[in-house]
Amino acid sequence: MGSGFVHGRVNPETGLNTRLEDFVQTLGRCIDRAISEPVDLVLFGGDAFPDATPPPYVQQAFASQFRRLADAHIPTVLLIGNHDQHSQGQGGASLCIYRTLGVPGFVVGDRLETHRITTQNGDIQVITLPWLTRSTLLTRPDAEGLSMGDVNQLLGDRLRVALEGEIRQLDPAIPTVLLAHAMLDTAMVGAERFLAVGKGFTIPMSLIARPCFEYVALGHVHRHQVLCEQPPIVYPGSIERVDFSEEKENKGYVLVQLEKGSARFEFCPVPVRSFRTIAVDVSKSDDPQLALLKSLPPDRIQDAVVRLVYQFRTDQLEQIDANGLQAALAIAHSYTIHPEVVSQLARPRLPELGASNTLDPMDALKTYLASRDDLQPIAIDIVEAAQGLLSAEVITWADLEPDETANLEPVESQQTQLRLL
Numbered sequence: 001m002g003s004g005f006v007h008g009r010v011n012p013e014t015g016l017n018t019r020l021e022d023f024v025q026t027l028g029r030c031i032d033r034a035i036s037e038p039v040d041l042v043l044f045g046g047d048a049f050p051d052a053t054p055p056p057y058v059q060q061a062f063a064s065q066f067r068r069l070a071d072a073h074i075p076t077v078l079l080i081g082n083h084d085q086h087s088q089g090q091g092g093a094s095l096c097i098y099r100t101l102g103v104p105g106f107v108v109g110d111r112l113e114t115h116r117i118t119t120q121n122g123d124i125q126v127i128t129l130p131w132l133t134r135s136t137l138l139t140r141p142d143a144e145g146l147s148m149g150d151v152n153q154l155l156g157d158r159l160r161v162a163l164e165g166e167i168r169q170l171d172p173a174i175p176t177v178l179l180a181h182a183m184l185d186t187a188m189v190g191a192e193r194f195l196a197v198g199k200g201f202t203i204p205m206s207l208i209a210r211p212c213f214e215y216v217a218l219g220h221v222h223r224h225q226v227l228c229e230q231p232p233i234v235y236p237g238s239i240e241r242v243d244f245s246e247e248k249e250n251k252g253y254v255l256v257q258l259e260k261g262s263a264r265f266e267f268c269p270v271p272v273r274s275f276r277t278i279a280v281d282v283s284k285s286d287d288p289q290l291a292l293l294k295s296l297p298p299d300r301i302q303d304a305v306v307r308l309v310y311q312f313r314t315d316q317l318e319q320i321d322a323n324g325l326q327a328a329l330a331i332a333h334s335y336t337i338h339p340e341v342v343s344q345l346a347r348p349r350l351p352e353l354g355a356s357n358t359l360d361p362m363d364a365l366k367t368y369l370a371s372r373d374d375l376q377p378i379a380i381d382i383v384e385a386a387q388g389l390l391s392a393e394v395i396t397w398a399d400l401e402p403d404e405t406a407n408l409e410p411v412e413s414q415q416t417q418l419r420l421l
């Protein structure tokens with residue numbers, strides 16, 4: 001809540017960004033269902049806000065919806081995600097205020113811990129596993145001199161031991177849910193995978209696919225997916241679209257029917273605002289303006305967040321009327337227009353890089369470098385620097401020996417091309 005404002009506009013009647021209003025309405029729909037059932041327990045999987053210090057009006061919008069659960073006496077677990085954590089020290093997560101205020105029935109999951117919760121239909125135990133950073137389980141000397149892969153291995157081992165400790169103390173007579181904010185190694189994330197590389201670590205599926213859990217509820221990945229059926233390991237996904245990478249995803253929440261030894265779950269879609277990419281090449285058209293207008297059928301763009309991407313030739317410039325496009329797009333909720341000149345698109349591309357979005361960033365870089373004979377003399381240095389960047393190690397000019405700096409300066413134009421990659 002509080003993200004994606006660039007896709008909204010200010011509502012003159014409320015002074016609020018319309019995307020905040022969308023998110024509040026959708027969250028309200030989820031909570032309406034929780035209250036109308038009523039459910040016995042609500043689990044929130046983390047990442048309430050884009051960062052740990054949201055503006056007060058955004059916090060209030062979130063709180064005013066969750067307050068309805070407290071009023072309805074529905075126990076609620078709020079898990080801490082990576083966006084909720086304050087980068088400075090412990091205990092600064094934005095959701096911890098609910099514990100400080102002692103909101104009845106509310107539990108905040110900011111550490112690995114088992115919570116026994118009494119609901120109107122019996123007791124349940126919820127293990128909370130918030131987003132882990134290296135510093136959660138490792139001290140600096142632990143990690144000194146280790147590669148990223150070794151650090152992840154060590155983190156996995158430490159987590160396995162800590163989780164085992166929680167599991168041994170479980171009451172075998174009542175159902176158990178693991179609520180985790182994590183990237184699972186088998187998760188499908190498309191473009192998000194690239195963002196995740198080098199940030200935090202990936203939890204192996206084998207660590208959590210355990211018969212001692214009736215259900216594993218996951219947060220972090222925005223796309224809804226079921227990673228395992230027995231026990232169910234489920235990302236409900238985000239309830240709203242944050243950006244165009246989620247254009248084609250269904251949004252909703254998951255309703256779970258739980259008893260000792262079994263769980264049934266159902267993904268419940270919620271109607272959310274459409275995002276539409278309209279991509280059209282008018283470079284071969286005699287009437288590019290007409291072709292553009294035809295690409296904007298009202299039923300596809302009405303009330304949607306639209307981006308129009310079109311390719312044209314520079315000699316068609318006078319045939320394209322920006323005012324006419326804006327008039328046609330006025331029925332959209334919001335829109336952006338991205339003209340691309342075809343001659344600029346003629347730059348050769350590597351089919352290996354375009355065909356698949358499942359390529360690992362390091363593999364992508366190596367593929368690119370293999371195609372650039374002129375970069376071979378520094379290819380090894382580039383790969384090493386990229387590994388450093390992806391493992392979040394900061395390399396500054398000060399780290400380089402003076403003569404290395406001198407060697408790097410002449411290749412400035414090559415660095416510019418790398419940035420385009």
Ligand SMILES: [Mn+2]
Pocket residue numbers: 046047081082083181219220221
């Ligand atoms: Mn997250």
